[in-house]
Amino acid sequence: MGTRVGFKNLAVELLAAEIGATKGSFYWHFRDRAELVDAVVEQWAHTATEAIIADVEEGGSGDALERLVDVVLGHPESAPTEWRILGAADHPQIGPVVARVHETRIDYVRRLLRARGMAPARAAARARVLYAAYLGNLVLLDAPGVMDAVKRSSLRREFLALIDAP
């Protein structure tokens, strides 16, 4: 069996065979492969932004930024999927959606920093760098052996230190 992730593996015949169907069935439900890609990416964009933000917002105890760090660090199993989608951002169907997700997330972090009293300009720049650290963490999680030696508690501690940096 293949890698199960990756834009290249989002192929019509491969997907159909995995389900146990054929191409004839696929092309009844989807007009073409582009429609499938759109559906997958749009689904990801939803669960990767609104769902996470809602999850953080409704869990009322403690600081929201801390809860956000716990949420994004607590689900390393979703890292490969997200990283593969980001890696396909050069595709014309995926790039705009990814950019939209980036801006939504950065703006959310910026608002949380503002709520902690950080000045507007600094909050904007800090939000970008913090989110960049999250993205790079995805990359490193995907590289075999690079993150094996580091404990998640250390990571959490460093992320929180970056939030509170002067």
Add this chain to the structure above:
Amino acid sequence: MGTRVGFKNLAVELLAAEIGATKGSFYWHFRDRAELVDAVVEQWAHTATEAIIADVEEGGSGDALERLVDVVLGHPESAPTEWRILGAADHPQIGPVVARVHETRIDYVRRLLRARGMAPARAAARARVLYAAYLGNLVLLDAPGVMDAVKRSSLRREFLALIDAP
């Protein structure tokens, strides 16, 4: 003309046509496409680690970590190439090389943090998060419109703040 970057564009016939040659010529110099990929990735691994580290080491004025930040933030034009190679890390020929580059760079940042007096365990974790921020910065640079509003001086300031965070 195409995008000039991206693993998919590293194709034999496309490359040959771009130079003005043909496949027959290519297969005289390379055994197959895998050998070409190996050569490109290995070349990148060299210039992306040893070259940068040497550049930082020999420029003697000021703090080494600050110089490193200036070097990596000062060459945004190399971001697309690096980002595309990282995005192809699921390829069996590229993944190990990328992991090697990650570890080399993280260890370098860790040593610089140690030289500033940071405790070993914290330096190891901090180096990973700092490097992750650099990687995420590559991702955001590639997303159109996301980084337009932020000035490089602000970015530099935030990176330095992350270095000195408690």
Add this chain to the structure above:
DNA sequence: GTGCATCCGTACGCTACCGTATGGAGGAGC
């Protein structure tokens, strides 16, 4: 000048994948 090594071009086979054409099974309505 003849033989040999080097380098390159043309033509072909092969595979993977997308998309289409076409027929057929099974249920719903009447």
Add this chain to the structure above:
DNA sequence: GCTCCTCCATACGGTAGCGTACGGATGCAC
């Protein structure tokens, strides 16, 4: 029972890209 709609399978055409076969040119040794 006839018809139509929904869903699926088989078979085919078309394209992109990798790798190979083979012939031709160019230069060097002798």
